[in-house]
Amino acid sequence: MMPWQPTTIAGPKQARVANPESVIRMLKKAKRPLFIIGPVIICDEGCDETVCHKAKIRSSCMDIAKEWDIPVVTVGHAFKSFLKEGFDTEPMGIIEIVNLLKDPEWKGLRGEGQHDLVLFIGVTYYIASQGLSTLKHFAQHLVTVTLCKFFHPNADASFPNMSDKKWLKYLEKLKISLRILNQEINTIRRV
Amino acid sequence: MTLKGIKELQNEIWMIKNLKANFGELRLNRNWDEPMGPTSKPNVTDLRAWDFKLLSRFEPFYAPFCDMCCMCTFGKCDLLGKKGACGINADAQQARTFLLSCCIGTAAHTAHAHHLLKHLIEKKGENFPIDLGMNIDIEAPIMRTVIGEKPGKLGDFRKVLDYCEEQLTYLLSATHTGQEGNILDFESKTFHAGMIDELSKEVCDISQIAAYGMPKGEEDVPLIELGLGVVDKEKPVILCIGHNVAPGAEIVDYTNDKGLYNEVEVCGICCSAIDISRRDKNAKIIGPLSKQLEFIRSGIADVIVVDEQCIRTDVLEEALKNNSTVIVTTDNACYGLPDRTNEDADKTVSDLIERRIDGALILDAEKVGEIAVKTALRISKDRRNIKILPDLKEVTKYAEDCIKCRMCERTCPNSFPVFDAIQDAGEGQFSKLLEVYEICYSCGKCEESCKADLPLVSMLTKVGGHYLKNQNYRIRQGRGPIQDVEIRKVGRPIVFGEIPGIIAFVGCTNYPKGGEEIAKMAEEFLKRNYIVVATGCSAMSIGEYKDKEGITLYEKYEDVFGAGGLVNLGSCVSNAHVSGACIKIANIFAKKPLRANYEEIADYILNRIGACGVAFGAYSQKASAITAGINRWGIPAIVGPHGTKFKRLLLGRKDKKESWKVNDLRSGEVVEGEPSPEHLLYAAETKEEVIALIPKICIRVNDTPKGRQTKLTNYIDLHQKYIETFPNDLHLFVRNRNDIPITYRKQVTEFLESKGWKPKEAPFEPSLMDFKKEEGR
Numbered sequence: 001m002m003p004w005q006p007t008t009i010a011g012p013k014q015a016r017v018a019n020p021e022s023v024i025r026m027l028k029k030a031k032r033p034l035f036i037i038g039p040v041i042i043c044d045e046g047c048d049e050t051v052c053h054k055a056k057i058r059s060s061c062m063d064i065a066k067e068w069d070i071p072v073v074t075v076g077h078a079f080k081s082f083l084k085e086g087f088d089t090e091p092m093g094i095i096e097i098v099n100l101l102k103d104p105e106w107k108g109l110r111g112e113g114q115h116d117l118v119l120f121i122g123v124t125y126y127i128a129s130q131g132l133s134t135l136k137h138f139a140q141h142l143v144t145v146t147l148c149k150f151f152h153p154n155a156d157a158s159f160p161n162m163s164d165k166k167w168l169k170y171l172e173k174l175k176i177s178l179r180i181l182n183q184e185i186n187t188i189r190r191v
Numbered sequence: 192m193t194l195k196g197i198k199e200l201q202n203e204i205w206m207i208k209n210l211k212a213n214f215g216e217l218r219l220n221r222n223w224d225e226p227m228g229p230t231s232k233p234n235v236t237d238l239r240a241w242d243f244k245l246l247s248r249f250e251p252f253y254a255p256f257c258d259m260c261c262m263c264t265f266g267k268c269d270l271l272g273k274k275g276a277c278g279i280n281a282d283a284q285q286a287r288t289f290l291l292s293c294c295i296g297t298a299a300h301t302a303h304a305h306h307l308l309k310h311l312i313e314k315k316g317e318n319f320p321i322d323l324g325m326n327i328d329i330e331a332p333i334m335r336t337v338i339g340e341k342p343g344k345l346g347d348f349r350k351v352l353d354y355c356e357e358q359l360t361y362l363l364s365a366t367h368t369g370q371e372g373n374i375l376d377f378e379s380k381t382f383h384a385g386m387i388d389e390l391s392k393e394v395c396d397i398s399q400i401a402a403y404g405m406p407k408g409e410e411d412v413p414l415i416e417l418g419l420g421v422v423d424k425e426k427p428v429i430l431c432i433g434h435n436v437a438p439g440a441e442i443v444d445y446t447n448d449k450g451l452y453n454e455v456e457v458c459g460i461c462c463s464a465i466d467i468s469r470r471d472k473n474a475k476i477i478g479p480l481s482k483q484l485e486f487i488r489s490g491i492a493d494v495i496v497v498d499e500q501c502i503r504t505d506v507l508e509e510a511l512k513n514n515s516t517v518i519v520t521t522d523n524a525c526y527g528l529p530d531r532t533n534e535d536a537d538k539t540v541s542d543l544i545e546r547r548i549d550g551a552l553i554l555d556a557e558k559v560g561e562i563a564v565k566t567a568l569r570i571s572k573d574r575r576n577i578k579i580l581p582d583l584k585e586v587t588k589y590a591e592d593c594i595k596c597r598m599c600e601r602t603c604p605n606s607f608p609v610f611d612a613i614q615d616a617g618e619g620q621f622s623k624l625l626e627v628y629e630i631c632y633s634c635g636k637c638e639e640s641c642k643a644d645l646p647l648v649s650m651l652t653k654v655g656g657h658y659l660k661n662q663n664y665r666i667r668q669g670r671g672p673i674q675d676v677e678i679r680k681v682g683r684p685i686v687f688g689e690i691p692g693i694i695a696f697v698g699c700t701n702y703p704k705g706g707e708e709i710a711k712m713a714e715e716f717l718k719r720n721y722i723v724v725a726t727g728c729s730a731m732s733i734g735e736y737k738d739k740e741g742i743t744l745y746e747k748y749e750d751v752f753g754a755g756g757l758v759n760l761g762s763c764v765s766n767a768h769v770s771g772a773c774i775k776i777a778n779i780f781a782k783k784p785l786r787a788n789y790e791e792i793a794d795y796i797l798n799r800i801g802a803c804g805v806a807f808g809a810y811s812q813k814a815s816a817i818t819a820g821i822n823r824w825g826i827p828a829i830v831g832p833h834g835t836k837f838k839r840l841l842l843g844r845k846d847k848k849e850s851w852k853v854n855d856l857r858s859g860e861v862v863e864g865e866p867s868p869e870h871l872l873y874a875a876e877t878k879e880e881v882i883a884l885i886p887k888i889c890i891r892v893n894d895t896p897k898g899r900q901t902k903l904t905n906y907i908d909l910h911q912k913y914i915e916t917f918p919n920d921l922h923l924f925v926r927n928r929n930d931i932p933i934t935y936r937k938q939v940t941e942f943l944e945s946k947g948w949k950p951k952e953a954p955f956e957p958s959l960m961d962f963k964k965e966e967g968r
């Protein structure tokens with residue numbers, strides 16, 4: 001698939017095209033996932049958040065993180081929009097968190113050990129592409145997955161290029177599937 | 192003999208040795224009795240130990256743009272998880288390409304210095320004095336510290352450039368296939384390239400200040416007209432693009448000498464514009480690099496004179512489309528044009544007018560002055576009737592032809608919403624196109640990839656020009672170095688942290704959301720009593736913003752190098768005065784010897800001077816060399832999101848306590864330090880991230896409690912304002928209770944308790960330098 005910005009092709013290895021089902025499979029395997037959310041999904045000043053698709057995307061992201069208990073890092077100035085919703089995230093720079101992620105010795109956001117899967121959404125396309133390249137080359141210990149509406153060839157797996165409508169659908173599906181999965185797991189545990 | 196006695200004797204022997212070695216050069220330094228320091232004209236490996244100290248704190252971070260290497264015929268090699276055929280791996284390859292980038296940037300500045308110096312020596316003679324006036328004794332702080340000499344006359348700079356060229360050759364050779372392979376050694380060489388870049392810039396700016404009579408650091412220099420709207424289009428217009436002032440200065444001089452000043456408009460884009468206006472305050476500045484294609488497309492310029500660096504390589508092609516005449520003036524960019532350097536000037540003018548030649552290469556700046564003016568005077572009338580841009584109806588007509596492929600927004604470096612804007616334009620609505628125009632830097636990538644061949648840049652230019660008729664702003668004239676007398680005033684408050692920082696907005700216009708963000712960042716810190724300086728395109732971007740009252744920051748804030756002052760230092764080469772000011776603080780305030788004493792000066796700057804560079808729109812190889820140059824002095828820099836495409840940053844790890852230890856030279860103890868500055872080169876994603884980071888990156892180990900309180904107050908304020916939360920690493924910067932800002936006492940105390948914080952002593956003389964033998968433990 002052609003990357004959203006066509007010139008971000010870096011070499012023969014390209015990300016696998018992901019969909020909600022494949023992301024679920026990867027999440028199921030992961031022991032310590034992390035979610036990185038960037039400023040592209042933050043509403044501009046004066047935006048009517050009741051109709052803006054970005055507000056809906058943020059809401060899906062929060063639900064996904066809650067469903068699967070994934071710690072969230074907000075980068076750029078994304079923190080404040082989540083704070084408004086009472087949703088706790090760790091503010092950092094995208095470069096700062098990528099630098100920590102590439103160190104196999106880092107203990108992770110919760111101090112439980114380095115993360116093994118990182119979900120990205122809403123990071124400025126080209127800076128995300130550079131950060132993903134760093135992780136692709138120098139962080140063999142983790143898997144990167146992008147949930148943006150733009151295909152990111154430097155990730156291990158990436159949603160394809162798609163419209164806002166389809167993007168929202170993908171995220172909704174991911175959220176609902178995680179909820180069902182969670183319920184199943186809880187049922188099994190109870191049994 | 193006691194240890195002290197041995198040391199004194201060693202010093203004397205060393206001084207005698209140096210005296211002998213430099214005997215032939217004593218004339219140069221006749222009024223300078225400072226003994227020669229340890230590192231005169233350092234070779235590639237002479238400052239390696241200092242570099243390695245920096246690199247142990249600020250580790251290289253690589254972000255490959257490309258997995259492949261195609262630099263030799265063994266390739267292409269895919270370096271993802273593998274070595275290339277020459278044995279290099281991905282991280283060393285990034286270090287190598289960054290070194291290469293810095294060598295290119297340094298070569299550009301060194302060639303610029305060489306071209307200019309040659310011209311000035313031809314014009315003024317070898318012995319033309321370097322005199323920066325009564326208020327500047329330390330005229331060349333970088334040259335003094337690196338070379339160990341001071342310039343008395345223009346000819347003295349030749350030796351400096353010889354040294355620069357020699358070192359640059361060694362550095363470039365290290366990037367050849369199968370040479371250096373270690374990342375730290377690549378990085379040390381990169382620092383070396385940056386240091387050479389600093390020297391070349393200083394040579395360049397000081398020679399032009401001295402020989403062209405530009406401002407010598409005086410406060411309150413005049414305001415210069417800036418903007419697309421400042422040009423009188425009824426007159427013949429000459430546009431200068433690039434960085435070398437010589438052709439533009441000669442054009443201005445020619446119009447003055449011939450009494451033609453009011454007949455011709457001389458204006459410029461990029462750094463040549465700033466420097467021409469330092470030569471003649473009536474020259475007009477169109478704006479930064481981002482205006483280049485747009486202004487050429489507008490067809491306003493009758494004659495376009497290009498010199499070197501940051502010129503579009505398709506200037507000639509674009510100019511021919513609208514019958515403008517192009518004159519190229521340096522060996523860097525000849526564009527295939529006939530060499531008319533030795534041709535009779537009037538013959539060349541007539542050939543240009545009659546279109547017998549598309550343009551001319553003229554390697555004689557004075558002749559450029561004459562030919563450009565004569566040509567502009569004769570062609571401008573005929574050109575007035577040429578219709579160049581589409582009118583608004585045609586813009587709509589073009590937009591209707593859009594086939595909705597969306598390649599415009601996919602190839603726009605910033606994904607600006609060109610597609611949506613074009614759909615609206617097809618309906619006769621231009622507000623979205625205007626919004627894009629205001630943040631667009633006319634790179635032309637959208638137009639190049641448009642599947643319907645729409646002239647998108649011309650459409651944007653038309654809409655912008657139609658709705659924004661009053662693009663008329665003000666910028667201070669570039670005033671060059673900071674005067675010694677100003678350094679005397681601010682040295683102490685800066686070193687003690689009471690002036691919370693010096694922020695230098697430098698570099699190009701590869702901004703993610705337009706130039707206004709630079710002005711907004713600058714104002715935030717001006718209001719908080721930081722010293723703000725600016726150069727080049729960033730200085731222009733600051734001038735292009737007006738507040739609600741319609742005035743620019745240059746009119747609103749004083750032109751002083753002091754708390755809350757805003758100083759335009761000048762062009763890209765004036766960046767040398769940023770580190771120059773820091774070096775002077777070390778020398779004038781702290782009495783540190785400068786002469787060939789690089790490491791001690793850099794160590795002082797790193798630990799005590801809260802300065803930082805912000806190159807939010809850095810794009811070129813010169814920008815990479817500039818950051819490497821200031822970084823080796825211990826000055827951190829923040830680049831914008833596109834700065835990640837330099838592929839290499841230098842990052843500290845605040846969670847690794849070990850890496851922040853310092854030697855307390857007073858007590859002789861190795862003591863716990865702090866992550867200040869936290870990074871040496873960091874890329875921020877947004878303006879908000881930069882603003883929240885600056886106060887932190889200006890913290891220094893040596894701050895007094897009062898100074899630290901001021902810095903922490905700013906850090907908390909701005910973090911809360913822009914990230915909307917209390918900074919979660921604040922405890923790392925509170926040494927003891929005296930550092931706690933009064934206004935935030937309760938909040939900070941509670942936060943410290945939550946982090947299990949323990950007070951520690953601040954070191955008396957923090958340093959990364961080794962203990963001298965008798966002091967060490």
Ligand code: SF4
Nearest residue numbers: 260263266268275277
């Ligand atoms: S320089 Fe080295 S890595 Fe690059 S193409 Fe040649 S052999 Fe391959």
Ligand code: SF4
Nearest residue numbers: 603631633634635637
């Ligand atoms: S010309 Fe402007 S809109 Fe077009 S690609 Fe360049 S920055 Fe984007």
Ligand code: SF4
Nearest residue numbers: 593594596597599641
């Ligand atoms: S690239 Fe051209 S044709 Fe394609 S959507 Fe943009 S304006 Fe339309």
